[in-house]
Amino acid sequence: MCEECGCANRKILHVNKAVLAANDAMAGLNRKRIEAMGAVAINLMSSPGSGKTTLLEKTIDLVGDSLKIGVIEGDIETDRDAARIRARGIPAVQLTTGGACHLDAPLVHRGLYELEVQTPCGLDIIFIENVGNLVCPASFSLGEHKRVVLLSVPEGSDKPAKYPRAFMGSQVFVITKTDLMPYFDFSLAEAEKEALRLNPRLNILCLSSVNGDGMDGWIDYLNKLVNSPARTRARVVA
């Protein structure tokens, strides 16, 4: 026992757990809730203005009644995005973070509850549109099944290299606004190469919500996801 410096009173605790363990635990609960609703959830992440809401609008128009879609919108202020989705007859919940640059699992937990109230018959896909930001949302698990990162042509093809985390943690990389390719110095090869260097398993899709190019690949991806065996099992259990 040391009596000189008092180190005998010191206690060292080896914790070794995620700083975001509380968020991750809530994300696990969210996942259960999503599956109990019969749905798969997609976390959409990108910079502001890269076309997340427009992609959702176009997706809703194309799938019609074939898939039951619900949307959770994350923004710093206003319910404009949720209003755009509701205008198409789709249930939407707006989460306003009041300044925070990302959604976290507790916030989405509230959103899921509100969405569940609006959709007693369950859903096929829940889109969680994160706050427009290519950095912060990537750190927070929300309980989603898939992460989709969007990058629009005007933003530039160097963004995967400059914002690696969002691309490393995603399963799908959607390059949006391809109709603007003739007007911007965007190298598809560079964007793909850099993204695949960070994440060789990344599924890359190119599309334009305006002229519809490439939308079939996106809808095909969603249909496959909804009909995947894992999800069917989850549904049976639920």
Next chain:
Amino acid sequence: MHELSLAQALIDEVLRLSAEHGAKKVLRVDVMIGAFSGVVQDSFRFCFETLASACESTVDTALMIETPPVSYLCIGCGHAFKADKDMRVVICPSCHGGELFPQGGDELLLVRIEME
């Protein structure tokens, strides 16, 4: 600035554990922050110190940040290796291929707490 949310989550856990163990003071907190975690270490430290200073038991807490080396797997030849200082390796040292799969690097862990 999600560093503030992360620092808050860390402080919450540190305070919870120190209370659980009946500690009066937290002397040192060790965290591991990976090179690809998307966390700006200076900002994280600033946020941690700001939050820690508001609480009696953490006002003098030292924050130690460790960044582990990133491991890579070469898709071309299967060579697995650890990056040295430069975390962003682009060429496999074995076959000089460019298809490298980073493994880890996204750590954000509370490793150890020292308290009294």
